[in-house]
Amino acid sequence: MRASLIQIAVDEGESAEARRRRAASLVRQQAGAADLVVLPELWTTGAFAYEAFAAEAEPLEGPTYELMAKAASDAGVWLHAGSIPERDPEGPLYNTSLVFSPSGDLAAAYRKIHRFGFDQGEAVLMGAGRELVTVRLPGTTLGVATCYDLRFPELFRGLVAHGAETLIVAAGWPERRRAHWTLLARARAVENQAFVLACGTAGTHAGVAQAGHSVVVDPWGEVLAEAGSGEQVLTVEFDPARVAATRDQFPALKDRVLGLEPPTGA
Numbered sequence: 001m002r003a004s005l006i007q008i009a010v011d012e013g014e015s016a017e018a019r020r021r022r023a024a025s026l027v028r029q030q031a032g033a034a035d036l037v038v039l040p041e042l043w044t045t046g047a048f049a050y051e052a053f054a055a056e057a058e059p060l061e062g063p064t065y066e067l068m069a070k071a072a073s074d075a076g077v078w079l080h081a082g083s084i085p086e087r088d089p090e091g092p093l094y095n096t097s098l099v100f101s102p103s104g105d106l107a108a109a110y111r112k113i114h115r116f117g118f119d120q121g122e123a124v125l126m127g128a129g130r131e132l133v134t135v136r137l138p139g140t141t142l143g144v145a146t147c148y149d150l151r152f153p154e155l156f157r158g159l160v161a162h163g164a165e166t167l168i169v170a171a172g173w174p175e176r177r178r179a180h181w182t183l184l185a186r187a188r189a190v191e192n193q194a195f196v197l198a199c200g201t202a203g204t205h206a207g208v209a210q211a212g213h214s215v216v217v218d219p220w221g222e223v224l225a226e227a228g229s230g231e232q233v234l235t236v237e238f239d240p241a242r243v244a245a246t247r248d249q250f251p252a253l254k255d256r257v258l259g260l261e262p263p264t265g266a
């Protein structure tokens, strides 16, 4: 399987609409080069451009959906189109990732579960998703996560319990915590014996320099490919069968002990 991670630059000098068209063109350029294409988190606005969330929010089947569905079918690829600020007509905004099949049909939508910002930003401006999302592809099952989710290993264990073998993390991770990004991507791969495809953004928006350094990690925790800090398409070939082989040869996942007793005593 070949995957292309599109580490698009999000800068204020470019409008959301211009970036949308540029992203669609980058997806189309992956025709024949990749089976699976991944875009990052909130790339129309930038993950830290809080004031733009409401202004640029769109219904699930809005302009990004339309362009990305078409780009997926034009390129004949599975497309994780990153996330959009989704306006739910009956609820709050959500940070929602869209996954399209090669025929351009929506295969899954994932509303980010762990919102970033503590008592500000996304954490107060957006609602929290409650549902794990996996997507069955020929040869592997994707588990879908977004940015800050990377810090919560139980979410990934949940995805693995539902069959995930290739964990996709769409992010807008800041440069100042880049060391955590790489470390956590490798940790999630090792502990779940899964591929991790982590796609971030480049550029600077809302005064926050983005880490870039999108990374693909194998089930043994080895980095197969890593981007630099600028805009880049990172293409990598990987063998999804290595997940089952790694889990067979080193069956640590089978040794999980669940439902432990709480501590007793004072």
Ligand SMILES: O=C(O)CCC(=O)C(=O)O
Residues within 6 Å of the ligand: 047, 115, 116, 146, 147, 148, 149, 151, 172, 173, 174, 177, 180
């Ligand atoms: O956890 C972090 O350090 C970054 C998370 C983040 O930027 C996000 O979820 O948007």
